[in-house]
Amino acid sequence: MRFSPVALAIALAGLSVSTSLQGQRADAQIDPRSMALLMQGRAAAASGNLDGATDLIETALAVDPRNRAAFLELASVATRQGLPGKAIRLYREALTIEPNDLTALRGQGEALVAKGAMEAARENLARIKTLCAKKPCPEATTLASAIAKGPPPSAEVATKVPDKPEAAK
Structure with a gap:
């Protein structure tokens, strides 16, 4: 009799979890x-x-x-x-749904390059290479070439800190 309240609580918890899961659609649908x-x-x-x-x-x-x-x-x-910041956010949303999506990782990496965030783009490239393992991976090749090319000139200017103006004499 000492275990019946515990058993009843576990049974109700199991019933409520299984009922809520039946009402949801599968991710593929x-x-x-x-x-x-x-x-x-x-x-x-x-x-x-x-x-x-x-x-x-x-x-x-x-x-x-x-x-x-x-x-x-x-x-x-x-x-x-020409909105790489928005593209990065949208690719992040896609990666939230499927963290191993090679297309999203490549696209986000290219947008990061366009924004001038080269280190983050290299992290995406490393992740793609890890996911591809030993099979050929066009996403890795495409992102590697974008990283090698570097950011557009406007992104390079945006990432540099302007010099302080000299004080007026």
Whole structure:
């Protein structure tokens, strides 16, 4: 009799956990409406309508925030718009969903290079190489060439500290 309250508590805890897990969708099941909006966004991006693509893909994410492909596409659009900071954040969101996504790691690394954060980009490259192990990895090659090329001139200027102006005499 001493164990019945403990056994009852464990049984209720197990029942409540299993009930809450049954109501959730599997991660692989992305809402079809979100996928349809993503496809429309890709088409808009391909035709050069980057603002329209952003709107459609953001709507796809509002419908289903687990749509990793939408984060990747939106980050790609941000890169094309010259917004590497936004792209880094969006790639981070995709990596939150799937930490071992090679495409997201490469894209984030390239955006980090564009921003001038070379050390963080090298960390992404090391992680990609670890994930690829011994098989050929085009993501590692692409990111390595972007790192070798270095940041664009505007990013280099942004990372340098300006000299202090001399005091007026």
